Amino acid sequence: MKYSVEDEIFEVLDSVSIIQLISFEFERIDALVAKVARRADKSLYRWNVAQGLYRFNEETKRFEQYEEKDIDDMLDWFQNEAKDCILILEDFYPFMDENNAKNIRIFRNISRDVAKNNTIILSQPISYLPRELEKDTHIITLDLSNKEDLKVIFEQCCKHSKFSVSDVNSSLENRIVEAALGLTIMEARKVFSRAISRSNGLLSEEQIELIIGEKERIIKNSGFLEYYHHKEALNDVGGLDNLKSWLKKRGRAYEQEAREYGLEIPKGVLLLGIPGTGKSLCAKAIGNEWKFPIIKLDMGRIFGGIVGESESNIRKALQIAETISPSVLWIDEIEKGFSGLSSSGSTDGGTTSRVLGTFLSWMQDKTKPVFVVATANNINQLPPELLRKGRIDEIFFVDLPSFNARKEIIKIHLKRLKRDEKNFDLDELSNSFVGFSGAEIEECIKDALFQSFDSAKEINNSHIIESAKKTYPISKTMVEVIRNMRKWAKARAVLASSEEFDGNLETNKNKIPTLKQETMENPFMD
Secondary structure, eight states, X not given: OOOOHHHHHHHHTTTOSEEEEEOSOHHHHHHHHHHHHHHHTOEEEEEETTTEEEEEETTTTEXXXXXXXXXHHXXXXXXXXXXXXXXXXXXXXXXXXXXXXXHHHHHHHXXXXXXXXXXXXXXXXXXXXXXXXXXXXXXXXXXXXXXXXHHHHHHHHHHHTTOOGGGSOHHXXXXXXXXXXXXXXXXXXXXXXXXXXXXXXXXXXXHHHHXXXXXXXXXXXXXXXXXXXXXXXXXXXXXXXXXXXXXXXXXXXXXXXXXXXXXXXXXXXXXXXXXXXXXXXXXXXXXHHHTOOEEEEOGGGTOOXXXXXXXXXXXXXXXXXXXXXXXEEEETTHHXXXXXXXXXXXXXXTXXXXXXXXXXXXXXXXXXXEEEEEEESOGGGSOGGGGSBTTBSEEEEEOXXXXXXXXXXXXXXXXXXXXXXXXXXXXXHHHHTTTOOHHHHHHHHHHHHHHHHHTTSXXXXXXXXXXHHTOOOHHHHTHHHHHHHHHHHHHHSEESOSSOOOSSOOOSOOOOOOOGGGGSOOXXXX
């Protein structure tokens, strides 16, 4: 029998007096606690600072005005008059900070008074709890709504709009519900209602596109997530044959046959390397290759100014990625998101460390098919915990492209420009781009196209070579950095390409550099 959140709340009622439910879905919390109160034969109340105290009516299944009590009157009533009841406190956390020592003391007293058989439910969207109450509070974070929940909401919306659900093809209904995964119940109700109102009595693929579009907008409005439309394919990536082969094999692990064979669900991959060498392009192409939605996470925007907001943001982002799984969670330039880790604890109160700890714990323990693709340009800024196997499946180093890889890259961009590669000397072009990254090759070809258009001539080798001569590639501006990065990666990562870079940046085989953070003690390292 499946163990639900309702069962968990019911079981702890007799042992704890304070329960914290973390979710943006206040309606869902109300409905959930109402079921628990019914099972436990307890009265149910709800209070918030704007509306005062309400009591749940079992006959009407609604909360009704009880008394307009302010916070002090409400707490006094609960301590001295209430008995055998559950009280939902909505968004109460602002009244429990360090400036509200009295309220914290009252809650500690409530946690000790089990004779009255009362329970407080803290309903709040973010995880915040005073340290004084951590040992007295049972904390539950609600997952986002699953397919079964959303199907009920969809059918309710159809009924409300006098739209016959029986007229909807079961396959289409299933896809409509799946399109809303990742949304809260309130958000799903809104997008379902809008899709139905615009259907003219006939649901179709157009409504699915509308729902996905609304979901993208809602996810983007979170500020730290973006629903990415994958247009790129692995064939659009030049070179990197080792990485592409690895990804194709890992993609098969999501098949039912692989599950029966005993394969585990892949966790993720870390792509280290020089800027412009195709790391982000590979991340985008994975979604297309595996037919998974891509959620891009901006780690820099995870951090907020309110106490507990950053930790809540990272949990919400991971929760959304799990809800719409199987999915790809793309984190671009992950090192920048944790750039303050070295000072964490002194300048940010340890927020960065806690966010990292939450992310790494999730990576270690996650069971849902969310494949994490993290890219990094500066390995010196990477937390050492991210370099450990177990949390990710593999670390790949993406080097500057080799001779043949450069030819592939040139072919790809010429094809995009609708030019026939047979009209170009690809060997000559590849030799002219030694030390160039894939992004730099692309920009040179674009520049050459401008030059040829301005001279009213068809683009040819000379235009591209001339553009390459005017470009100073990153391999010349970051020689020492690239040398050290390559030495480090050859000993600690898998090379993304079977062919090595054919330039002359490498000198002799010196001692492999050791990153400073690899010797640092860290509480998250196992």
